[in-house]
Amino acid sequence: MAVIVAGLKAIEYRFLIKDIGTEIYIGLIALVFTGLGLWVGQQILNRKEQSGSSKKGRDEVIQSLDISEREMDVLVLMADGLSNQEIADKLFISIHTVKTHSSNLFSKLHAKRRTQAIQKAKEIGLIEA
Amino acid sequence: MAVIVAGLKAIEYRFLIKDIGTEIYIGLIALVFTGLGLWVGQQILNRKEQSGSSKKGRDEVIQSLDISEREMDVLVLMADGLSNQEIADKLFISIHTVKTHSSNLFSKLHAKRRTQAIQKAKEIGLIEA
DNA sequence: GCTCAAATGGTACTTTAGTATGAACGATTT
DNA sequence: AAATCGTTCATACTAAAGTACCATTTGAGC
Numbered sequence: 001m002a003v004i005v006a007g008l009k010a011i012e013y014r015f016l017i018k019d020i021g022t023e024i025y026i027g028l029i030a031l032v033f034t035g036l037g038l039w040v041g042q043q044i045l046n047r048k049e050q051s052g053s054s055k056k057g058r059d060e061v062i063q064s065l066d067i068s069e070r071e072m073d074v075l076v077l078m079a080d081g082l083s084n085q086e087i088a089d090k091l092f093i094s095i096h097t098v099k100t101h102s103s104n105l106f107s108k109l110h111a112k113r114r115t116q117a118i119q120k121a122k123e124i125g126l127i128e129a
Numbered sequence: 130m131a132v133i134v135a136g137l138k139a140i141e142y143r144f145l146i147k148d149i150g151t152e153i154y155i156g157l158i159a160l161v162f163t164g165l166g167l168w169v170g171q172q173i174l175n176r177k178e179q180s181g182s183s184k185k186g187r188d189e190v191i192q193s194l195d196i197s198e199r200e201m202d203v204l205v206l207m208a209d210g211l212s213n214q215e216i217a218d219k220l221f222i223s224i225h226t227v228k229t230h231s232s233n234l235f236s237k238l239h240a241k242r243r244t245q246a247i248q249k250a251k252e253i254g255l256i257e258a
Numbered sequence: 259g260c261t262c263a264a265a266t267g268g269t270a271c272t273t274t275a276g277t278a279t280g281a282a283c284g285a286t287t288t
Numbered sequence: 289a290a291a292t293c294g295t296t297c298a299t300a301c302t303a304a305a306g307t308a309c310c311a312t313t314t315g316a317g318c
Binding site: 068070071093101 | 296297298
Binding site for chain 3: 197224226229230242
């Protein structure tokens with residue numbers, strides 16, 4: 001509402017430009033506030049989507065669980081349905097390294113399997129659903 | 130835009146109620162169109178969310194891929210991160226049966242692994258993301 | 259009664275996943 | 289300089305997942 005009031009004050013300068021038609025003026029107001037509504041809607045939805053990750057919480061969760069960059073790389077590809085060998089090829093590392101990272105990941109996520117790790121990671125907002 | 134024009138026409142009746150202040154009038158327009166923006170935003174988002182599942186599309190996808198009830202049961206538990214043995218226990222069947230269902234599932238979903246099956250199933254709206 | 263598909267269970271096998279442990283290297287911190 | 293940490297790779301093993309084929313049962317439909 002504060003934004004709306006501020007907008008009204010600013011727009012009141014229309015009296016300085018009396019040569020534009022009233023309808024055009026109203027149209028401009030309508031457009032501006034339609035845009036405002038769209039923007040507000042987006043903001044509300046962003047908060048809803050981030051309810052599990054709390055805004056910039058992705059980084060916070062990563063830090064709190066002490067997850068490294070490489071482990072995140074593996075996790076993302078894992079969630080895409082790739083096998084350890086395919087992940088290794090994409091990251092230009094050996095399958096052994098992938099296993100090391102994934103094994104460490106399971107410990108940090110308290111998961112027994114990769115499917116469980118993926119599910120938990122999505123729950124806490126570590127990766128996109 | 131058609132909606133906006135129609136709105137303008139309707140609101141022009143302000144000339145019949147000259148006793149309300151200009152600021153109040155502007156405020157009303159602002160509120161109405163902010164609401165319009167919110168509504169439009171919601172509509173756009175609903176279409177996005179239903180892009181993969183298309184309303185009642187879940188059943189349609191299941192039928193088109195010829196997926197049975199039991200296979201769906203297995204798929205859902207699979208996506209929750211359960212092992213074949215845990216799925217077997219929950220459905221009161223043997224692990225052999227779970228393997229049969231999951232193997233058939235992979236064929237129908239063109240997946241090589243369970244993680245890939247889960248990812249694809251979510252993409253096409255078979256299961257909730 | 260017969261047929262067909264889904265569901266169930268099994269054996270046997272190959273492949274992938276996962277664990278445990280150790281080691282080497284570079285960058286950073288103390 | 290020494291210690292720490294992340295990344296890398298490896299071996300050796302166990303466990304789980306997945307495939308292929310086959311068999312039985314059951315319920316719905318003809």
